[in-house]
Amino acid sequence: MNPTQQVDAVMQASAASGRHYRDSIPMIASENILSPLVAEAIQGDLHGRYAEGLPGKRYYQGCDDFDTIENIGIESAQRVFNCRFANIQSISGTVSNMGALKALTKPGDTITAVSTADGGHISHHPMGAVGMRGLNLVTYPWDEERMEPDVDAASKLIRTEQPELCLFGQSVILFPIPLQELADVAHEVGARVMYDGAHVLGLIAGGEFQDPLREGADVMTGSSHKTFPGPQGGFVLSDSDDELLQKKLNNAIFPGVCSSYHLHHVAGKVVAMAEFEAHGKQYAKDIVSNARALGSALSSEGFDVIAEERNFTASHQILTRHGGPDSGAGKRAAQRLEDCGIITNMNMLPGDTKAMSGPSGLRLGTPELTRIGMGADEMQDVAKFFARSLLSEENPETVKSDIARFKSEFQTVKYAIQEGPAYPEI
Ligand SMILES: Cc1ncc(COP(=O)(O)O)c(C=O)c1O
Structure with missing residues (x-):
């Protein structure tokens, strides 16, 4: 295939994909589409730029305009998700999880999570982010009837295993889980609680699903393109006023798991949050x-x-x-x-x-x-x-x-x- 043929092949397949979705009934639960304003925001000059660090504390010159965007976005995320801390840099839900796991654990720690067979995400598994962090995974006993952790058995497991982190949240998720009860047990043994809200983030922000940050989660991660209808990307959120935790979370995203964090998508997220409000x-x-x-x-x-x-x-x-x-x-x-x-x-x-x-x-x-x-x-x-x-x-x-x-x-x-x-x- 010569370069022209290669370009043609991409353009044709991309157009065909557009026609396929236009003419069909798209029901993948993790997918969504862009609004015109978000699409416009992600096509700007920011696509090619870098802004390592946080607004006002950059490693490169040239970031003042982007600082304006990121500052508006952080405040907007704090309102939309009703929390004290928001990092809007992560480039996906998985990268948000990698960052949060980096901030909340160290290699060799034990964490508890939902097994992939019961609806947990692959990033909660040794094959994914949990394995990359070198964590020892123990999965919750599961109530198949109610599709949630078996509260008594899971509480017992947390007390026995004494994990450093209890992770909740699923890719297959029909109902809220008894998060507050399990978070109380986790805190009792000194574990942090993380909720992966990748799928349900828009429902949480819209007040239609359980609100993990009000039910014991110390940190919530999520994707910005599923029920939250923005461009591909992620969020890391917390209502904690613990400045050390906040600093660890920011450092875990940059320089932890991102260098460029796709500034055009950050701009798109900020527009999407305005539309969400x-x-x-x-x-x-x-x-x-x-x-x-x-x-x-x-x-x-x-x-x-x-x-x-x-x-x-x-x-x-x-x-x-x-x-x-x-x-x-x-x-x-x-x-x-x-x-x-x-x-x-x-x-x-x-x-x-x-x-x-x-x-x-x-x-x-x-x-x-x-x-x-x-x-x-x-x-x-x-x-x-x-x-x-x-x-x-x-x-x-x-x-x-x-x-x-x-x-x-x-x-x-x-x-x-x-x-x-x-x-x-x-
Ligand atoms: C629970 C959960 N966490 C994380 C992810 C990964 O999100 P992303 O595709 O944004 O990396 C998914 C993806 O569907 C998910 O279901």
């Missing part, structure tokens, strides 16, 4: 009510939706079961749905043990559908498309073209200071 509460509320409406509509169509007795969810996610444990039915369902124009991911459910090939379920998210203006009526339409794809097994091409027609009515980003096209004009 204007529209975030309503957005968070609508995400959760859509997820519940979707759970109910899928159940009415005949799908096995997890946690029906608890109204399906209290978050942006719902889980559906498509076969027995380790049957791989989730993988097959996800592929068939994509053939029909619905983008989801296979997911392990309670009972599944084979991580990659065996998941029996799907995880479905409503952040993007909500962002483009879909409501309860459209969740019923979406459930009907699921039924046509998976239950009646209609010809995928027919379903796909009906979905493209349906989706053509939902092409505008809402909950933004300036509404605009949700997908690139191609």
Whole structure:
């Protein structure tokens, strides 16, 4: 491939990806789209710049204008997340976790966390950030019914293991967990408490989910591009007034795990926080009510939706079961749905043990559908498309073209200071 062909290949694949999402029903729970103003902010000159350090204390000249942005952003994050300390430099949720783990632990320490099989993130695992920090991981006993740590057994485990850090938060997350109770036990043994709010950060800030910083978490990390609808990036937050902790957290991001911290994305985060202050509460509320409406509509169509007795969810996610444990039915369902124009991911459910090939379920998210203006009526339409794809097994091409027609009515980003096209004009 010569250089021109290489560039063409990238441009064509990128445009094709845009068309694919424009014409389909995107339901990956960790995804979202950019508002026009955030997209504009991340395209500026800042893309090529460096600003190592904190506002007013830089290693390079030329940072005064960026200092203005970062200072506004820190104050905005303190308001949006209701906390005394905010670092807005981290370039992703994973990097936020790496930084927080660096600040809160030293190699060889023991930490407790949710296992990946129970919905914990890979960065909480020895294969990810926890392993990079050389930590000894002990996972919580899990109540599969309630999808939360078994409080009595987990409390006992924390008292026995005496960890330096108790980490909470999940990638598969339907309901709040008994955080305050477990945080009290952690503090009793002298452990710090960290909550990874990557997925639910927008719901927390919007007042629609449990608020970890009010329920015992010393530090909360998160992504800036999931239910919090900004550009790719992360946050590290704390309500502690412990200046040493705050300093450790800042130092853990720079110079700990970032040098350049993608200044254009910091600018985008600051714009996204302004939009969140204007529209975030309503957005968070609508995400959760859509997820519940979707759970109910899928159940009415005949799908096995997890946690029906608890109204399906209290978050942006719902889980559906498509076969027995380790049957791989989730993988097959996800592929068939994509053939029909619905983008989801296979997911392990309670009972599944084979991580990659065996998941029996799907995880479905409503952040993007909500962002483009879909409501309860459209969740019923979406459930009907699921039924046509998976239950009646209609010809995928027919379903796909009906979905493209349906989706053509939902092409505008809402909950933004300036509404605009949700997908690139191609
Ligand atoms: C709980 C949790 N933490 C961290 C991450 C990583 O976030 P990022 O993709 O921003 O690195 C994820 C990703 O989905 C997640 O689910």
